[in-house]
Amino acid sequence: MTTPFHLTNKTIFITGASSGIGKQIAISCSEMGAKVIISGRDEKRLSETFSQLKGEGHLSYVSELTDETKRNELIDKLPSIDGFVHSAGIVLPVPVKFIAEKHLRTVMGINFESAVLTVARLLKNKKLNEKASLVFFSSVSVNHPYSGGSLYTASKGAIEAYSKNLALEIYQKRMRSNVIIPAMIRTPLYEETINQGMYRNVEEYESKYPLGIGRPEDVANAAIYLLSEASSWVTGTNLLLDGGFTIGK
8 A cells, every 4th residue: 555645765854853742753754764964062962863763864963053053064964955954953942021132132043043054054055855844843932922932933933934935935946945833743843842841730730631632643644744745736835733632622
């Protein structure tokens, strides 16, 4: 049986692959036949991800995407790619009255600017093959804000707007751009938000998810869909993954 969901003969570049969602996407893409190129800031954790990839021909690069020189050096090393997944991200809760320039630069730099500048370099250097698919991440919190989350949600809202404009500018080569919008996923980042006390009653919050808190595999499956030929008619869209959170249990 043939399936349009496979990634055989595709090369996929994934940022933020050292942990959480990015790690699982890298592993799942390799299981679906892709040649995977991963990047991240933590060499040890990135090596752990690399060791779990299936198949051969994968590449791994330790890099800092917010550093222009290092970012450009990384992109210049890349072969032509069929898919790009920007999973690098940070959550930095700061009440609005305490926001300083350093907070703004940190959150926007990692969550938004690094994505925009990476894509610009990929396009300028002709690293994206025809029909390439680009996948970004927003958050359900853009429309369901929480105290202290203004910088994070602003950066994710910016990604949503950017992706639609990007889709408009690259469609002539059948390239596509889409955003995955997850609600809470059980990752190290989730544990971090809990430990920081962002949710006063964790059990009460989790009870709002009819299908439970999501798994990294749930998000990876959505990413595979958007990277594969199965979604060849899908661009400029936002794919909500929330386990029923927004239906208002």
